[in-house]
Amino acid sequence: MRKHWAAKEFEDTKKNLTDMQYYVTQEQGTEPPFQNEFWNNANEGIYVDIVSGKPLFSSLDQYDAGCGWPSFTKAIDAKEIVEELDTSHGMVRTEVRSNTADSHLGHLFYDGPGPTRMRFCINSAALRFIPKEDLEKEGYGEYIKLFS
Incomplete structure (x- = not known):
């Protein structure tokens, strides 16, 4: 069941996202393949939800699926x-x-790839990338251990 955002949260979300980010995350849109961030x-780090900031995927689980969108074999936290x-x-x-x-x-x-064959095909517009070297500064220090 979909959550219902309060009016204030909805307006804040709308103000803080680009048109493409809003289209993808709030209107179930899809950005163009091979033309997204x-x-x-190929940098090391984690990807967080552009709206909530919650960690979603790690670059360690990212691979080139040839589809034109970031692809991952698993989530950081299911x-x-x-x-x-x-x-x-x-x-x-x-x-x-x-x-x-x-x-x-x-x-x-x-x-x-691999035993699960899972491919999370994710829109870049739904993600914010936090480079490994910025994890502590950005408040995601607990995820540095992923890259040890």
């Missing part, structure tokens, strides 16, 4: 990821949303 990011049935556009897919802010993030497919 993180599809080929409790922050919500999976929902998506039957839009004549397809049956698994939509991925953030638990705290109920942001649309992207979709989950089972064509990835």
Whole structure:
């Protein structure tokens, strides 16, 4: 079930996001492939929800799936990821949303590497990247251990 944001939170969200970030996270949009910020990011760090700031994915679990969007094999904390049935556009897919802010993030497919075959195909516009060297300064110091 989707969360209902209070009017103040809704207005703050709308003010703090770019048009593309709002379209993706609040209107279940999709940004263009290969024309987004993180599809080929090779830096170490974590990705957080652009709306709530909650940690979602690590660069350690990112790989090039050739699809034009950032792809990950797993989430940092599975409790922050919500999976929902998506039957839009004549397809049956698994939509991925953030638990705290109920942001649309992207979709989950089972064509990835490894034993789980999970591929979280995520819109860059739903993410903020925190480089490894800035984790402490940005308040995410507990995640430095991921890169030890």
